[in-house]
Amino acid sequence: MGETPLTVAIGRQNVDLVRYFLDQGAATIKLNDSGSTPLHLAAAEGSCEIVEFLLSSGAYVDAIHLGGTALHSAAHSFGWYWLYCSCNCATVVHSLKCVKLLLEAGADVDGNCKETPLIIAAISASTEILKCLVLAGADANVPDSLGRAPIEIAARSGRREDVEILFPVTSCIPNVRDWSVDGIIRHVKSARPAKKAMLTSAKSKAHEAFKNGNYYLAARIYKEAMTLDPGNATLLSNRSLCWLRLGDAKNALNDAQACSMMRPGWPKASYREGTALMLLKDYEKACGAFLDGLKLEPRNVEMEDGLRQALESLKIYRSSPGQD
Template sequence: MSSSTDAMASPCSHDQFDEPDRGTVLNYIFQAASDDELSIFKELVTIILDNGRGRPKEAIEELRVEDVGQLEGFSALHIAASKGSLEVCRYLVEELLVDVDLVDKEGRTPLLFATYHNGGTAEYLLDHGANQDKADHDGSTLLHYAAELGNCEMVELLLAKGAYVEPVSACGTPLHVAAGKGHYGAMKILLDHNADYNKMVNGVTPLIVATDAKSMKCIKLLVKAGANLKEAAAYTTLHAEKVVSDYFLNCIMEDVDANRDVPFDGPMLKREIVTSGLISRGSNSLKNKDYVVAAKLYSKAMVLDPDDAVLFSDRSLCWLQLGDGKKALLDANRCRKMRPHWPKACHRQGEALMLLKDYEGASERFWDGLKLDPVDTDIEDALR
């Protein structure tokens, strides 16, 4: 052995250490696990740690890193797995029968840290019963961690071993995580295993996450898969200074028709996305009682889609809240003309006429609405 190995073996000599300090033993054991020094590791565990009691399994399972920090609660198996120490892993799992799913302070298993390497200890632990779907205390699974690292080989290995492709944590699914890091390769593998490209977690889809990360390759990959463009556009309108971020539009429009399986009208799609973004932002402003801004946004949307009766109904409501009965009635009349059998159009007309103090006309419109929907309590209350 080398001189450094000899030095590590010294705690096993009873001539030098009658009662070894526990902290020193712990350090030597973890160092041997890290270096895959199996003979030294065995001596430390059986002779010193277990002290000849014949219970090495219990002794080594109870031994944990005690320092406060990222490694707190680590077992020897955590150390060996994270360093790729395959011989020590074999000894712990096959000879001592240590629980392969031991958890540290954060609920993380040895397999999780083995995912930081390709093959080796990770594959060994999976072959010996490690739970590929076990999550830590934050709900993140091994697939989340592998996706975050962009470790394609590990993502493939976990999925090949039966890992669930769509576990949800605070960060979303593994596809969300990979998209947020711009890991194209990991995303491709997840999509090939039928990951849901439109999965909504905490109000965002993988496409929205990729847009926030400004990853053009990932955006185009999701668009090709069939991700919901309008949903992402609506999100960007609420979280960007412009109505629809230029970056988002440039990414999805540039060569996107060549990437889709079915060609589409690019300019038409762009118009639909912008319209959707305007409507979404207008609805948000209306909800926040910012009626002036909402009316302006609806007006811009009408330029792109002049045949949407709902836009005229919503803008009519804005004018009503701002006390402008004439504009409210004009929009309500346009709405009624487009959708003569829609009770809400009648309701809007009645409200506008009420504001203009034309109570007879308002009564007639409310009656029209109630005939179309006899159980509409809002219209009934307005008429009463």
């Protein structure tokens, strides 16, 4: 299914099995079919013990996968969890510990990519990770893909504590007249460009990133666009497609299901859900999602193909040894 034994063990967070495969010489740099390295996967899962094993086995700490390093994955993982669930202290602790492990192993604190880990932490509202990156020397003056410094991102959301952390390490922004914590928050709120123009710009940048194969960046920009237009189901559907292209079935499914709730009766949401369930190998539920889509749009060729593949996969699965 495009996975290596090591990446499957990491996905299951089976520490003993990961240790066994590494002891047997499993390659720490080998990619699965979606292009993820074992270190990226472990960091995204917040699996600190597995991250330690991989680093001690020689995993390259600054390997880049779809526009980000493992440090990006660790800084990013809490943000998406927080978006869909209530805040969980254990998740914060594990993500923070992974960030610290990667930094201690010599990870480039600025990530050497278009979006820095500090930008990701600022967008994700992860104060402790933000603080950790600043203490490690992260450059607070590198802007995101929309041209905003981390302090502006934090101020736009009114997160005073994050602004206070970033303020001492951020160079004065010329058009901010009152260079103080309160002044920055006031400036960002009063000088915000027209919402429609910002949304149009974000959509254009996300489309360009997607077209260039930078699905991770496109997903990040779609998230920003959703803060401007929270009820836009199309943005959720587009981000779900980004996660599918990245091989991230869980986030793809979350977005697809949120899309269905936001816009009931939309066939595309059913198709996205079915595709994500196929990636998760939940063929029975995938059949249900595609069937729901066909009820809404009976002659949809994509939906028919999806249902056919889901039925074939379900038949093979059920006929395999050990299955009912």
